[in-house]
Amino acid sequence: MTKKVLEVKDLHISFDTFAGKVKAIRGVSFELKKGETLAIVGESGSGKSVTTRTIMGLLANNGHVDKGEILFKGKDLTKITEKEYQDIRGKDISMIFQDPMTSLDPTMTIGKQVAESLRKHKKVSKKDAREEALKLLNLVGIPNAEKRLNNYPHQFSGGQRQRIVIAIALITYPEVIIADEPTTALDVTIQAQIIELLKSIQKTIDTSIIFITHDLGVVANVADRVAVMYGGRIVEVGTSDEIFYNPQHPYTWGLLSSMPTLDTDGKQLYAIPGTPPDLLDPPTGDAFHPRNQYALKIDVEEEPPYFEVSPTHKAATWLLHPEAPAVTPPPEIARRHKIYAGRFKKDVRDVKFTEDKSTTEVKN
Numbered sequence: 001m002t003k004k005v006l007e008v009k010d011l012h013i014s015f016d017t018f019a020g021k022v023k024a025i026r027g028v029s030f031e032l033k034k035g036e037t038l039a040i041v042g043e044s045g046s047g048k049s050v051t052t053r054t055i056m057g058l059l060a061n062n063g064h065v066d067k068g069e070i071l072f073k074g075k076d077l078t079k080i081t082e083k084e085y086q087d088i089r090g091k092d093i094s095m096i097f098q099d100p101m102t103s104l105d106p107t108m109t110i111g112k113q114v115a116e117s118l119r120k121h122k123k124v125s126k127k128d129a130r131e132e133a134l135k136l137l138n139l140v141g142i143p144n145a146e147k148r149l150n151n152y153p154h155q156f157s158g159g160q161r162q163r164i165v166i167a168i169a170l171i172t173y174p175e176v177i178i179a180d181e182p183t184t185a186l187d188v189t190i191q192a193q194i195i196e197l198l199k200s201i202q203k204t205i206d207t208s209i210i211f212i213t214h215d216l217g218v219v220a221n222v223a224d225r226v227a228v229m230y231g232g233r234i235v236e237v238g239t240s241d242e243i244f245y246n247p248q249h250p251y252t253w254g255l256l257s258s259m260p261t262l263d264t265d266g267k268q269l270y271a272i273p274g275t276p277p278d279l280l281d282p283p284t285g286d287a288f289h290p291r292n293q294y295a296l297k298i299d300v301e302e303e304p305p306y307f308e309v310s311p312t313h314k315a316a317t318w319l320l321h322p323e324a325p326a327v328t329p330p331p332e333i334a335r336r337h338k339i340y341a342g343r344f345k346k347d348v349r350d351v352k353f354t355e356d357k358s359t360t361e362v363k364n
Helices: 048-055 082-088 110-122 126-139 158-170 188-205 240-245 250-257 297-301 331-343
Strands: 004-017 020-033 037-041 063-072 093-096 176-180 208-213 225-230 233-239 307-310 313-315
Touching: 004 048, 004 208, 020 037, 020 048, 020 063, 020 208, 020 233, 037 048, 037 188, 048 063, 048 176, 048 208, 093 158, 110 126, 110 158, 126 158, 158 188, 176 188, 188 208, 225 240, 225 250, 233 240, 233 250, 240 331, 250 331
Parallel strands: 037 208, 037 225, 093 176, 176 208
Antiparallel strands: 004 020, 004 063, 225 233, 233 313, 307 313
């Protein structure tokens, strides 16, 4: 059995604001196994970054963990001191941030910045730290790395700066790397290069990665498992194949339908109607129901539990209840179901709308 390196259990996080208490994370649970990549996807405001910054101990001052555990090496990270966190952050768990220019110090050479974490956590000499920094810069593909150790961040391109940020995150060979939308500010070609780089490095140092993004297309070829977040909760989780080819939650349907593909013929792409929920006053029932054209009456009244689709796949939607009406998913999702049933030789739930969704009730 593959070892778990990180486990989040029933995490609840809120923020105190002038307008009131924002319930940003509402019962998030997931696990990360050694050597795997878990992608967490969802719209802005779904809670992806709040969850991972809490794992790093970087929750804003007005934020607090109301409930739950974050287990790493037998320790609950929600209960350790800042001093204890300083021994873990950057050494055992590292983070690659979205914008390298705000992550890098413009007054320090990149050689010093890459070596800094190593000197702090491993207490090595300046010479040894510099040699290790050079090794990492070569690993991440900085050309003429030895000559550029004394260069400053502004002397590098955007893609090269992101590679430097990755080198900083890797310098201590951490067990967990959190990549928070690391390719958002880059063009498509550089995005692909950075993703391939992360995959290559993961195999080299056998680390685990949590990849945060709002774009499912970015993680299609990098993630082993995908967790879909909405309204501060994970609404669906499964292997990459299960999420891409056999999605079950209407929110996942919307995300996938809004992705351009090679088959896109110039028609306007689908857009999920409405806006994300106001977490100052979260809606009752399923938080997605105001935007869900497949919503049942029970969605307005009661939050759905997780229904198991397979041992590795579950989704929080009443449409999976045995008494729920079958529905017709969007054409793009139906096409994916067909591919899944054919390519992976799996059964796919037959979906056809049989009742008026506005009046159908499902008893739990």
